[in-house]
Amino acid sequence: xxxxxxxxxxxxxxxxVVIIYxxxxxxxxxxxxxxxxxxKSLIAGxxxxxxxxxxxxxxxxxxxxxxxPFPPGASILLIPFILTVKDITQQQVSVIIGALxxxxxxxxxxxxxxxxxxxxxxxxxxxxxxxxxxxxVGTTWYFAHVVSIFYLLIxxxxxxxxxxxxxxxxxxLASLTRLPILLAxxxxxxxxxFKNKKIYLFILGASxxxxxxxxxNYLRFxxxxxxxxxxxxxxxxxxxxxxxxxxxxxxxxxxxxxxxIKNIPQHLYTLFIMPPDIDIKDGxxxxxxxxxxxxxxxxxxxxxxxxxxxxxxxxxxxxxLITALIVAVPSLLHVMQGWVQxxxxxxxxxxxxxxxxxxxxxxxxxxxLFLIFISIIVNFWGVIWAINLGW
Numbered sequence: 527x528x529x530x531x532x533x534x535x536x537x538x539x540x541x542x543v544v545i546i547y548x549x550x551x552x553x554x555x556x557x558x559x560x561x562x563x564x565x566k567s568l569i570a571g572x573x574x575x576x577x578x579x580x581x582x583x584x585x586x587x588x589x590x591x592x593x594x595p596f597p598p599g600a601s602i603l604l605i606p607f608i609l610t611v612k613d614i615t616q617q618q619v620s621v622i623i624g625a626l627x628x629x630x631x632x633x634x635x636x637x638x639x640x641x642x643x644x645x646x647x648x649x650x651x652x653x654x655x656x657x658x659x660x661x662x663v664g665t666t667w668y669f670a671h672v673v674s675i676f677y678l679l680i681x682x683x684x685x686x687x688x689x690x691x692x693x694x695x696x697x698x699l700a701s702l703t704r705l706p707i708l709l710a711x712x713x714x715x716x717x718x719x720f721k722n723k724k725i726y727l728f729i730l731g732a733s734x735x736x737x738x739x740x741x742x743n744y745l746r747f748x749x750x751x752x753x754x755x756x757x758x759x760x761x762x763x764x765x766x767x768x769x770x771x772x773x774x775x776x777x778x779x780x781x782x783x784x785x786x787i788k789n790i791p792q793h794l795y796t797l798f799i800m801p802p803d804i805d806i807k808d809g810x811x812x813x814x815x816x817x818x819x820x821x822x823x824x825x826x827x828x829x830x831x832x833x834x835x836x837x838x839x840x841x842x843x844x845x846x847l848i849t850a851l852i853v854a855v856p857s858l859l860h861v862m863q864g865w866v867q868x869x870x871x872x873x874x875x876x877x878x879x880x881x882x883x884x885x886x887x888x889x890x891x892x893x894x895l896f897l898i899f900i901s902i903i904v905n906f907w908g909v910i911w912a913i914n915l916g917w
Contacts, residue, residue, distance in 0.1 A: 599703030617664030624661025654901030694731020
């Protein structure tokens with residue numbers, strides 16, 4: 527009976543989300559699954575990927591071998607699935623992990639609000655944010671976000687349940703999936719404080735990131751500090767295809783540096799206010815569809831805008847906001863704002879911290895429920911369009 531009371535809501539959330547995710551995209555394309563290929567290579571005891579399809583982007587050819595620049599965290603998660611389920615796809619795992627994320631975020635949010643609000647906000651996260659599209663499509667770039675959120679949520683739940691060593695280990699796995707999350711270590715330091723001896727257990731668990739990362743780099747490129755991302759940047763920088771909104775505005779322009787302060791405006795524009803593509807002729811709207819360069823949260827997840835109107839009085843709120851801002855820095859400086867994406871996928875690197883802050887001050891007002899409703903409607907619209915557009 528105790529088990530049922532504790533897990534009934536998370537089980538219902540997981541089941542409902544799985545059904546919706548599978549229903550909306552029943553026949554996925556199952557391509558751009560770099561992590562699945564890497565997972566199979568890791569099982570075979572190698573870090574190169576000899577059978578990666580030729581047309582796949584974001585790969586590095588070094589000494590005649592094919593590698594991916596991505597860290598191995600997402601592939602580590604895939605290994606048990608590969609070993610136990612024949613012909614498992616990355617998209618299938620993405621749907622499962624994406625649905626688990628909703629149960630996990632519920633477990634996290636009930637530490638800051640009541641069950642009713644935690645359920646509502648979990649549904650918002652599942653269907654009213656870019657996590658929806660990312661989990662459903664499951665291609666490499668989105669899969670990494672979904673898996674990193676999975677690891678991070680477990681790490682945070684363990685952190686708040688005073689399990690610092692295991693929290694640190696899962697934090698390492700999150701960072702080994704999406705490197706910007708490494709900067710979220712500031713959250714654990716600020717929320718625990720150096721006077722708390724348990725923080726050193728967290729650091730011990732998190733420190734395994736260093737040997738894994740350096741060793742993985744050395745095995746690929748013979749250099750502990752080389753990860754291959756610079757090679758991929760050069761491929762995009764020399765391409766004539768407009769991968770950034772700035773190049774669309776002026777096709778004569780080239781991209782800025784890989785991490786460049788001049789990239790910040792296009793990221794802020796995409797994050798907050800980028801509109802959908804609208805084709806108007808003779809005063810009539812012929813089509814309204816999401817832009818492949820992204821869409822701002824003012825359209826996709828307007829509930830998140832409440833963060834700018836709330837009074838953040840509690841220390842934990844300020845710590846979460848500081849963490850989100852710090853984690854956002856690499857993305858804001860990055861050369862690209864995202865491509866063939868619904869919404870702005872980079873927000874997933876720090877959305878968990880925003881959700882915590884949102885939950886602390888969240889009230890069941892008509893306005894808030896309306897914003898959630900709009901967010902869900904727009905995300906359903908965006909996911910359906912993205913599927914039809916072949917993203």
